[in-house]
Amino acid sequence: MTHAVNLPPPALLLVGCGNMGGALWDGWRECDAIAPSVVLDRHRASVPTPHHLARTPQDIPPDFRPDFVVLAVKPAKAEDAIALISSCLDGTTLLSVMAGRSCASLREAAARHGATVSVVRAMPNTPASIGQGVTGIFADHDVSPTRREQALSLLRAVGGVAPVTHERQLDLVTAISGSGPAYVFLLAELLEKAGIDRGLPPETARLLARGTVSGAGALLAASSAESHVLRENVTSPNGTTARALSCLMAPNAWPASIDEAITAAAERAAELAR
Numbered sequence: 001m002t003h004a005v006n007l008p009p010p011a012l013l014l015v016g017c018g019n020m021g022g023a024l025w026d027g028w029r030e031c032d033a034i035a036p037s038v039v040l041d042r043h044r045a046s047v048p049t050p051h052h053l054a055r056t057p058q059d060i061p062p063d064f065r066p067d068f069v070v071l072a073v074k075p076a077k078a079e080d081a082i083a084l085i086s087s088c089l090d091g092t093t094l095l096s097v098m099a100g101r102s103c104a105s106l107r108e109a110a111a112r113h114g115a116t117v118s119v120v121r122a123m124p125n126t127p128a129s130i131g132q133g134v135t136g137i138f139a140d141h142d143v144s145p146t147r148r149e150q151a152l153s154l155l156r157a158v159g160g161v162a163p164v165t166h167e168r169q170l171d172l173v174t175a176i177s178g179s180g181p182a183y184v185f186l187l188a189e190l191l192e193k194a195g196i197d198r199g200l201p202p203e204t205a206r207l208l209a210r211g212t213v214s215g216a217g218a219l220l221a222a223s224s225a226e227s228h229v230l231r232e233n234v235t236s237p238n239g240t241t242a243r244a245l246s247c248l249m250a251p252n253a254w255p256a257s258i259d260e261a262i263t264a265a266a267e268r269a270a271e272l273a274r
């Protein structure tokens with residue numbers, strides 16, 4: 001994917017504005033990355049002007065011509081959503097953020113409604129809502145250079161972007177960074193619980209756990225050091241951290257469970273594709 005300059009921000013039809021669609025929407029609005037756009041979701045309360053909320057497809061302004069239709073519904077709802085908005089689809093680029101829905105399956109679903117679309121698949125994550133997401137992206141062979149560049153710009157507006165060259169690699173992206181924030185939030189939950197279980201006041205345990213996860217994340221982001229070096233900087237020989245890491249780094253502990261978790265998530269993404 002090459003860089004182009006001065007492309008106008010695209011107009012979007014965002015279909016599905018829940019956890020992920022909403023995170024992207026917040027991130028895009030925050031940095032003015034989009035032209036006047038339409039959000040289609042019956043559960044959304046409002047969207048600010050100049051954008052437009054459609055609770056049903058009939059609410060989409062008849063003259064609205066999106067550059068991208070962003071599909072952010074659950075994978076099992078993809079066909080329904082495509083059927084509902086088929087009249088807006090022809091000639092657009094579908095930007096799907098759904099796990100495990102292939103470019104081919106989405107192109108075919110659109111074709112069943114008489115629409116020709118090109119497809120870009122992206123796997124973002126929820127920190128996109130504060131401009132700190134990371135997204136794996138794959139553009140199908142027939143996506144024009146302009147649309148590729150616009151899709152890249154959209155996703156760069158909400159964080160880091162990692163293009164992949166083979167569509168199947170998105171299953172691993174999903175397992176590592178799409179689902180990844182959940183693993184980190186789980187760590188915060190478990191640290192907080194460990195503090196409470198051992199007698200710390202709940203507010204103290206919460207402050208320590210959240211501050212540690214967010215502070216370590218911020219240090220990782222700000223530092224050029226490798227993550228193992230940052231870990232070693234905390235670990236005095238024969239000290240407290242070394243004792244804790246001897247539990248966590250035992251071969252049957254985190255190395256095994258992270259490995260198992262990533263394999264399980266990637267397999268699930270592949271299953272969804274079938």
Ligand SMILES: NC(=O)c1ccc[n+]([C@@H]2O[C@H](COP(=O)([O-])OP(=O)(O)OC[C@H]3O[C@@H](n4cnc5c(N)ncnc54)[C@H](O)[C@@H]3O)[C@@H](O)[C@H]2O)c1
Pocket residue numbers: 015016017018019020021022040041042043072073074075077080081084097098099123124125126178179
């Ligand atoms: N949640 C994440 O962290 C995350 C990360 C990466 C990718 N994804 C992908 O994003 C997609 C959405 O996941 P989510 O967690 O945001 O789910 P969600 O349930 O929070 O959001 C889905 C939204 O779609 C709306 N919707 C359902 N059918 C619709 C239709 N026909 N027309 C318009 N809107 C419709 C729902 O009202 C809901 O607000 C999934 O395909 C998932 O694989 C999610």
